[in-house]
Amino acid sequence: MAATGFGALDGIRVIDLTQMLAGPFCTQLLADQGAEVIKIEPLEGDNTRTSGPFHADDRLRAFGGYYASVNRNKRSIAIDLKTEEGKKILLDLIASADVLVENYRAGVMDRLGLGYEALRARNPRLVYGAIRGFGDPRTGASPYADWPAFDVVAQAMGGLMQITGPDRDTPIKVGPGVGDLMPAAMCAFGILAAVVHAGKTGRGQFVDVSMVDSVLSLCERIVHQHAFQNVVPHPEGNRHPLIAPFGLFRAADGWVTIACHTDAWWALLCRLIGRGDLIDDPRTATSPARVAHRDLVYDEIGAFTATKTKAELLALLGGKVPFGPVYDVADIVADPHFKARDMVVALPHPGLDRPIAVAGIPIKMTETPGAVTRHAPLLGQDTDAILAELGRSPERIAALRSAKAVG
Structure with missing residues (x-):
């Protein structure tokens, strides 16, 4: 051998x-x-x-x-x-x-x-x-x-x-x-x-x-959704069906992901993007409220991210909240994480x-x-x-x- x-x-x-x-x-x-x-x-x-x-x-x-x-x-x-x-x-x-x-x-x-x-x-x-x-x-x-x-x-x-x-x-x-x-x-x-x-x-x-x-x-989630909620899940686009925000947002030059579904992450995200008013807004103050008003959540955050490049958003949010730019393979090959x-x-x-x-x-x-x-x-x-x-x-x-x- x-x-x-x-x-x-x-x-x-x-x-x-x-x-x-x-x-x-x-x-x-x-x-x-x-x-x-x-x-x-x-x-x-x-x-x-x-x-x-x-x-x-x-x-x-x-x-x-x-x-x-x-x-x-x-x-x-x-x-x-x-x-x-x-x-x-x-x-x-x-x-x-x-x-x-x-x-x-x-x-x-x-x-x-x-x-x-x-x-x-x-x-x-x-x-x-x-x-x-x-x-x-x-x-x-x-x-x-x-x-x-x-x-x-x-x-x-x-x-x-x-x-x-x-x-x-x-x-x-x-x-x-x-x-x-x-x-x-x-x-x-x-x-x-x-x-x-x-x-x-x-x-x-x-x-x-x-x-x-x-x-x-x-896909284990679909089984418990069916068993616990009596629903048949369908495609949700680029959003999570149970928590928000947790998905994709358009940047000026592509797309980024943000996952700030907990109240603490949400509050920090709002402060970082200059939207402290959303922290206490009853439509977005709690996790259940953000799920109920997910369109509002994505619209408000997306309005900010669309004005910034992926690099600018990375500098602002990277390492502070759960955030990541959507990479293509050229980005992956160049990124120091994958080299390390x-x-x-x-x-x-x-x-x-x-x-x-x-x-x-x-x-x-x-x-x-x-x-x-x-x-x-x-x-x-x-x-x-x-x-x-x-x-x-x-x-x-x-x-x-x-x-x-x-x-």
């Missing part, structure tokens, strides 16, 4: 059978914290390798930004799991693995003879993580278990779109793929909980995460003569900080090394490659 040593998960081996976004982001979270992640790809590779976007100067075009952003810190071996030799290689890897993660549709691995029960027989300590649109029948048989799903489906059915939009009649998809990224984070958490349990008991388990369920958990926190990381990229940036690690730890140490792998970059670790001779590796069992 390749040594890592920089993260809390050093010594944990993860077999990564994932593709697209949700699964690879889950396993990258583990890799960033020091786990050895072996990405098993079909001979043609994860199809996001060819999705781009490609840098204009990329001579190789082995993979684009999509793949690069969610597959760093991993090793790659290309295996045809439909061949008997390919299956044997996976089973040999499972014998020394702590975790396997896949995000195929329900039943795919079972039809290959590589389902959880078969792999558990090989390694009782194995933690098997699965991310599917509607979950796996092993933990709760959804009537939609066989349906394919992507981010947009999870956002729609998990409740997120119905509370996102400019008005109550216009649902909108959230920009980032939270229908993939939320289940990815949930699965990583579930995997680590199961690894701890396996360390205590010697027994692994099946960790099942539904994309739709994960989005619903992200190493949240934009430059990595070498095959086919380019200079490093190229990806998002950094958001989880900061003092003793085992994790690290971004390796760019996303070329397809089959580590096939020979991994097979050699499993005891295959150079001649045997060449034969496997000739037979197209590996690539």
Whole structure:
């Protein structure tokens, strides 16, 4: 096993059978914290390798930004799991693995003879993580278990779109793929909980995460609103439905956010913008009053912010009340916060003569900080090394490659 040593998960081996976004982001979270992640790809590779976007100067075009952003810190071996030799290689890897993660549709691995029960027989300590649109029948048989799903489906059915939009009649998809990224984070958490349990008991388990369920958990507020208030929430535009002010305000050159919903924050905001009269106004003096008269609240604050630039508002309000300008990615790259926190990381990229940036690690730890140490792998970059670790001779590796069992 390749040594890592920089993260809390050093010594944990993860077999990564994932593709697209949700699964690879889950396993990258583990890799960033020091786990050895072996990405098993079909001979043609994860199809996001060819999705781009490609840098204009990329001579190789082995993979684009999509793949690069969610597959760093991993090793790659290309295996045809439909061949008997390919299956044997996976089973040999499972014998020394702590975790396997896949995000195929329900039943795919079972039809290959590589389902959880078969792999558990090989390694009782194995933690098997699965991310599917509607979950796996092993933990709760959804009537939609066989349906394919992507981010947009999870956002729609998990409740997120119905509370996102400019008005109550216009649902909108959230920009980032939270229908993939939320289940990815949930699965990583579930995997680590199961690894701890396996360390205590010697027994692994099946960790099942539904994309739709994960989005619903992200939208937990709609459930308690329905249960406690008997309402069906709808899009509220850029305002919070229960507190005010808590949302977006137009500036002279863009937009800013202000969250001064408590009475203390509200009073301070009013003084900072020269509107002390609003502190004692019965329509705005208390939190319930501000919610009842939210249009007035937003109109009065917005009339002030519209006369100032984002920089001027930052100088006036930043650090004094909960405030933040709406950033684009150029603002993010230039901001000292993200530099201090190493949240934009430059990595070498095959086919380019200079490093190229990806998002950094958001989880900061003092003793085992994790690290971004390796760019996303070329397809089959580590096939020979991994097979050699499993005891295959150079001649045997060449034969496997000739037979197209590996690539």
